[in-house]
Amino acid sequence: MNAPFQARAGLRDPFTAFVCDDATADMLRPVAVEHGWSPEKVNKGGLRNAVQSLSISASPNILFVDLAESADPLNDINALAEVCEPGTIVIATGQVNDVRLYRDLVASGIHDYLLKPFTVDQLRDTFAHAQQIISGPRGEAHADKPHVMTAVVGVRGGVGASTIATSLAWLLGERAHRSTALLDLDIHFGTGALALDLEPGRGLTDAIENPSRIDGLFIERAMVRANERLSVLSAEAPIHQPLVTDGTAFFQLQEEMRNAFESTVIDLPRHMLIQYPHMVHDAHVAVVVSELTLAATRDTIRILAWLKSNAPQTKVIVVANGVPSGGALEISRKDFEQSIERPVDIVFPSDGKLAAQSAKLGKPMAEVAGGKMAAPFNTLANMVLSHATEEGAGDSKAMVGARSLVDNLKSMLAKPKAKAA
Numbered sequence: 001m002n003a004p005f006q007a008r009a010g011l012r013d014p015f016t017a018f019v020c021d022d023a024t025a026d027m028l029r030p031v032a033v034e035h036g037w038s039p040e041k042v043n044k045g046g047l048r049n050a051v052q053s054l055s056i057s058a059s060p061n062i063l064f065v066d067l068a069e070s071a072d073p074l075n076d077i078n079a080l081a082e083v084c085e086p087g088t089i090v091i092a093t094g095q096v097n098d099v100r101l102y103r104d105l106v107a108s109g110i111h112d113y114l115l116k117p118f119t120v121d122q123l124r125d126t127f128a129h130a131q132q133i134i135s136g137p138r139g140e141a142h143a144d145k146p147h148v149m150t151a152v153v154g155v156r157g158g159v160g161a162s163t164i165a166t167s168l169a170w171l172l173g174e175r176a177h178r179s180t181a182l183l184d185l186d187i188h189f190g191t192g193a194l195a196l197d198l199e200p201g202r203g204l205t206d207a208i209e210n211p212s213r214i215d216g217l218f219i220e221r222a223m224v225r226a227n228e229r230l231s232v233l234s235a236e237a238p239i240h241q242p243l244v245t246d247g248t249a250f251f252q253l254q255e256e257m258r259n260a261f262e263s264t265v266i267d268l269p270r271h272m273l274i275q276y277p278h279m280v281h282d283a284h285v286a287v288v289v290s291e292l293t294l295a296a297t298r299d300t301i302r303i304l305a306w307l308k309s310n311a312p313q314t315k316v317i318v319v320a321n322g323v324p325s326g327g328a329l330e331i332s333r334k335d336f337e338q339s340i341e342r343p344v345d346i347v348f349p350s351d352g353k354l355a356a357q358s359a360k361l362g363k364p365m366a367e368v369a370g371g372k373m374a375a376p377f378n379t380l381a382n383m384v385l386s387h388a389t390e391e392g393a394g395d396s397k398a399m400v401g402a403r404s405l406v407d408n409l410k411s412m413l414a415k416p417k418a419k420a421a
């Protein structure tokens with residue numbers, strides 16, 4: 001079992017280096033600082049020390065290792081592979097100028113081999129490329145996969161908006177094969193990173209403090225990678241520190257994410273919606289997460305009305321989450337739908353066991369869900385994509401697509417409960 005806090009305690013360093021000579025160390029340290037890494041992570045001692053150190057500690061995201069003192073670099077690199085955790089990007093350096101060695105090293109999983117003496121610019125280039133890999137692909141396949149931007153808003157606190165946002169982002173990455181960014185705008189209490197068993201890092205806080213720094217490279221560096229196709233920007237800002245921003249940073253982030261990823265999911269707390277209404281202007285889809293209670297009915301009505309007048313072009317998906325089975329409903333689905341004057345698109349049953357399991361594993365609920373809980377997640381991802389791609393085709397066509405999905409879901413839910421579980 002991989003409880004989030006245990007894993008977070010043994011978290012990966014962004015960077016560690018093991019070098020053989022002072023000249024290389026002196027060149028590396030300032031470049032490390034430029035990247036926000038500690039210069040103390042530049043250790044003396046080459047490959048052997050790297051193997052020793054990594055056999056007892058977590059592997060960094062980027063490992064720089066000097067092969068200068070290694071008599072049999074290829075063999076030693078294989079020893080390193082045994083102690084290095086998957087996902088670490090290894091950059092090697094050495095003075096052996098042999099293309100066969102280079103090829104063999106690359107075949108053993110080395111990201112790059114810098115031949116000594118190398119320049120600071122070569123070093124920067126190789127780090128930039130490594131970070132690009134860590135933050136997820138950029139600019140690929142944009143032509144056939146136009147960007148899809150989705151904002152997820154909970155109408156009340158604790159209705160499960162973040163659960164749904166994280167799951168949707170994961171589904172778009174894993175199931176729809178889109179490089180996806182999850183932007184968690186719950187600056188103080190966000191759970192986007194926590195839910196995926198990641199450390200949020202300082203990226204979002206830095207972006208808010210210094211919006212002029214936000215560009216493509218910033219995005220590559222600041223985003224924390226959850227898996228090959230999902231990167232997260234989230235924060236745990238100190239709670240004594242009020243959020244001071246005119247929203248420029250969020251706008252810039254949205255813009256850069258649109259360039260760098262195939263989809264963006266914004267976890268948008270409802271007070272941020274009020275504060276920074278422009279965040280939904282560019283969203284193709286707004287997922288409004290509610291629950292079947294009186295208070296949530298009132299606020300669904302208000303938020304739907306707000307969306308209609310402030311972002312009429314944004315398609316809306318209404319989700320009822322945490323719906324208890326049996327008669328424990330505060331308000332029936334039918335009454336809820338009558339009050340909000342539109343159908344609920346997707347119903348997520350209440351499933352405390354699944355929620356607990358997902359939290360314990362540090363995985364999104366959609367990844368852990370099976371049986372009757374998997375269907376609504378898949379429907380959500382499909383609806384988001386169909387709404388976004390049918391945008392140019394006009395509302396009526398989009399609604400036909402959406403309705404048929406809803407009908408499918410209704411018929412799924414109508415099946416006997418015992419069978420579905």
Ligand SMILES: Nc1ncnc2c1ncn2[C@@H]1O[C@H](COP(=O)(O)OP(=O)(O)OP(=O)(O)O)[C@@H](O)[C@H]1O
Nearest residue numbers: 154157158159160161162163322349350351352355
């Ligand atoms: N369908 C569900 N069944 C049972 N528990 C759920 C369900 N959906 C979410 N939860 C649980 O409800 C809690 C609140 O979820 P979450 O943090 O996603 O809500 P939120 O709307 O983002 O809250 P906040 O207002 O704090 O941002 C979490 O513990 C989550 O695991």
Ligand SMILES: [Mg+2]
Nearest residue numbers: 161162163186
């Ligand atoms: Mg939340």
